[in-house]
Amino acid sequence: xxxxxxxxxxxxAADPPRRTGRRQQRVAAAVLLTPFTALLVAVFLVPVxxxxxxxxxxxxxxxxxxxxxxxxxxGLRSYLSVLQDPSFLSGFGTIALYCVIFVPLVVISALxxxxxxxxxxxxxxxxxxxxxxxxHAVPGIIAAVIWLxxxxxxxxxxxxxxAQADITIDFLGLHTVLPSxxxxxxxxxxxxxxxxxxxxxxxxxxxxxxxxxxDGAGGIRTALQVxxxxxRGSVVMVCMFSLIGALQLFTEPMLMNQATPMVNSxxxxxxxxxxxxxxxxxxxxxxxxSIILLIVTCVLSYAVTRWxxxxxxxx
Amino acid sequence: xxxxxxTTPVNAPQGPPARPLGKPFGRSKLTSRGIANAVVLIAAxxxxxxxxxxxxxSTKNAxxxxxxxxxSFGDFSFGRNLSDLFSMDGGLYGEWYVNSLLYAVVGALxxxxxxxxxxxxxxxxxxxxxxxxxGLVLTGVMVPPTVLALPLYLVASNIGMVNTFWxxxxxxxxxxxxxxxxxxxxxxxxxxxVLEASRVDGAGELQTYVxxxxxxxxxxxxxxxxxxxxxxxxxxxxxxxxxxxxxxxxLSLGLYTWNSAATVSPEYYPLVVIGSLLAVVPLIxxxxxxxxxxxxxxxxxxxx
Numbered sequence: 001x002x003x004x005x006x007x008x009x010x011x012x013a014a015d016p017p018r019r020t021g022r023r024q025q026r027v028a029a030a031v032l033l034t035p036f037t038a039l040l041v042a043v044f045l046v047p048v049x050x051x052x053x054x055x056x057x058x059x060x061x062x063x064x065x066x067x068x069x070x071x072x073x074x075g076l077r078s079y080l081s082v083l084q085d086p087s088f089l090s091g092f093g094t095i096a097l098y099c100v101i102f103v104p105l106v107v108i109s110a111l112x113x114x115x116x117x118x119x120x121x122x123x124x125x126x127x128x129x130x131x132x133x134x135x136h137a138v139p140g141i142i143a144a145v146i147w148l149x150x151x152x153x154x155x156x157x158x159x160x161x162x163a164q165a166d167i168t169i170d171f172l173g174l175h176t177v178l179p180s181x182x183x184x185x186x187x188x189x190x191x192x193x194x195x196x197x198x199x200x201x202x203x204x205x206x207x208x209x210x211x212x213x214x215d216g217a218g219g220i221r222t223a224l225q226v227x228x229x230x231x232r233g234s235v236v237m238v239c240m241f242s243l244i245g246a247l248q249l250f251t252e253p254m255l256m257n258q259a260t261p262m263v264n265s266x267x268x269x270x271x272x273x274x275x276x277x278x279x280x281x282x283x284x285x286x287x288x289x290s291i292i293l294l295i296v297t298c299v300l301s302y303a304v305t306r307w308x309x310x311x312x313x314x315x
Numbered sequence: 316x317x318x319x320x321x322t323t324p325v326n327a328p329q330g331p332p333a334r335p336l337g338k339p340f341g342r343s344k345l346t347s348r349g350i351a352n353a354v355v356l357i358a359a360x361x362x363x364x365x366x367x368x369x370x371x372x373s374t375k376n377a378x379x380x381x382x383x384x385x386x387s388f389g390d391f392s393f394g395r396n397l398s399d400l401f402s403m404d405g406g407l408y409g410e411w412y413v414n415s416l417l418y419a420v421v422g423a424l425x426x427x428x429x430x431x432x433x434x435x436x437x438x439x440x441x442x443x444x445x446x447x448x449x450g451l452v453l454t455g456v457m458v459p460p461t462v463l464a465l466p467l468y469l470v471a472s473n474i475g476m477v478n479t480f481w482x483x484x485x486x487x488x489x490x491x492x493x494x495x496x497x498x499x500x501x502x503x504x505x506x507x508x509v510l511e512a513s514r515v516d517g518a519g520e521l522q523t524y525v526x527x528x529x530x531x532x533x534x535x536x537x538x539x540x541x542x543x544x545x546x547x548x549x550x551x552x553x554x555x556x557x558x559x560x561x562x563x564x565x566l567s568l569g570l571y572t573w574n575s576a577a578t579v580s581p582e583y584y585p586l587v588v589i590g591s592l593l594a595v596v597p598l599i600x601x602x603x604x605x606x607x608x609x610x611x612x613x614x615x616x617x618x619x
Contacts, residue, residue, distance in 0.1 A: 040452075043486045137545070190361075
């Protein structure tokens with residue numbers, strides 16, 4: 001073609017500027033990355049390293065503990081005592097049960113709402129989105145406060161309403177307290193996850209949907225067999241963040257802890273860590289529990305991404 | 316190059332395809348429309364009613380909160396509650412509000428600048444151990460902040476930083492998810508050709524970043540900023556671990572302590588309610604104001 005244009009500079013002339021260019025790029029990369037790297041070291045690597053170090057030692061308080069305790073190397077003993085502590089393990093049991101209820105519930109309902117909004121059947125789409133999304137802008141602790149009030153007998157209009165229909169309902173009972181916590185999380189997370197799905201659905205190529213419609217697929221079939229498989233990536237992302245979120249569970253049960261004896265001070269692994277560090281002053285134990293929780297989180301995230309990756313390759 | 320292929324294609328696209336025969340939802344379209352709207356309405360009621368309760372409850376004094384019907388307005392004491400809120404405990408609530416704004420707005424601003432810069436560098440530049448470093452970022456994404464809180468406390472107490480503003484402010488700047496998102500958004504929003512053009516013009520790399528790329532990254536920046544703003548405003552575990560001075564508390568921790576106090580002194584109940592209501596306002600304002608940019612950022616993130 002007639003691509004004459006400006007003659008490219010000869011290599012001899014181009015070499016020095018290109019080299020300085022590359023050096024300049026390396027300098028720019030370093031400058032842009034320095035603040036983040038400093039944070040990475042200061043608030044991630046160093047604390048984790050220090051926690052590992054601390055988890056291998058134990059304070060040995062002799063006598064009345066005056067003059068400070070002696071620090072003794074105890075190896076993996078803290079890890080063993082954490083792993084053998086029934087209250088730590090039951091915390092994980094609580095989380096597992098919470099996940100079994102919460103993850104399918106939030107994924108399915110957010111996906112259903114996202115698909116409905118995407119289907120074009122719904123009126124006032126923007127308003128609906130905004131209303132469902134709104135709780136996400138409510139801080140977790142405040143969401144917990146609101147719902148705790150709605151769960152408290154004597155305060156709750158919900159309980160009063162049920163009472164008028166002769167139904168006694170106890171939101172803070174032995175079997176209801178976990179679903180009550182799930183409800184708070186669902187209330188907060190529903191709209192946010194719905195928006196993620198909706199955004200992904202909106203980004204789908206319209207031709208694909210048209211093709212399915214022309215092929216005679218109905219609305220529901222198109223949704224389930226065409227749309228959902230394409231946005232599988234978003235579904236996996238939501239699952240993963242819900243799982244990680246579940247492992248962090250602290251704020252809501254901590255508040256429940258004030259209101260009902262059904263939630264004890266070691267209800268979740270995070271509460272166990274808080275309890276060990278600040279009520280029992282056992283930093284070795286708390287550090288070991290933190291490291292175990294960290295490992296579980298990483299393994300779980302890795303497993304989810306690997307699993308979804310394999311699914312994707314097979315598909 | 317000189318072949319004489321006809322330049323007018325024979326099979327030119329014939330405009331948009333004809334509308335599909337029949338309606339996509341068949342005869343039941345009316346019913347499915349009804350069901351769809353009903354489901355969305357129920358969801359909206361589910362999310363709105365507790366918020367509405369918060370609004371109504373904030374107009375009630377302590378007695379009415381326990382005694383009267385939530386919908387009755389006989390005891391309208393919103394103004395009283397408001398003035399009580401800001402005068403209780405020597406105006407602590409006002410201090411908490413300022414603290415929260417400082418932690419969240421300044422923290423999210425600085426934090427997202429740091430994250431976007433790093434994400435951009437990961438996207439646009441080649442350097443040694445790049446993918447290894449990015450792997451570390453991804454690990455950071457997976458690690459919940461609450462797991463880091465205790466180790467952070469231990470380090471902070473060692474260097475004497477516990478119970479200071481900085482002990483909460485510095486850790487919240489660390490936002491690996493922001494870096495991950497920024498890398499994704501940078502590859503979507505900033506075409507490499509623009510950088511080439513800028514280089515040909517003789518602009519320095521950092522100059523290009525500040526003057527050209529950062530502007531194109533606008534929606535991405537807003538997305539990262541909003542995520543971080545929400546996260547910091549929500550932050551509870553870290554301040555709870557780090558702070559013992561009530562004057563340094565953010566709203567979340569302050570309201571928690573008042574809520575604990577309310578079990579003994581019920582006069583705190585209305586204050587927790589109205590305090591919670593006011594604590595929600597900044598986030599809603601931020602989201603409504605920045606919704607447009609935030610949405611486009613999210614979409615770009617989810618296509619990948």
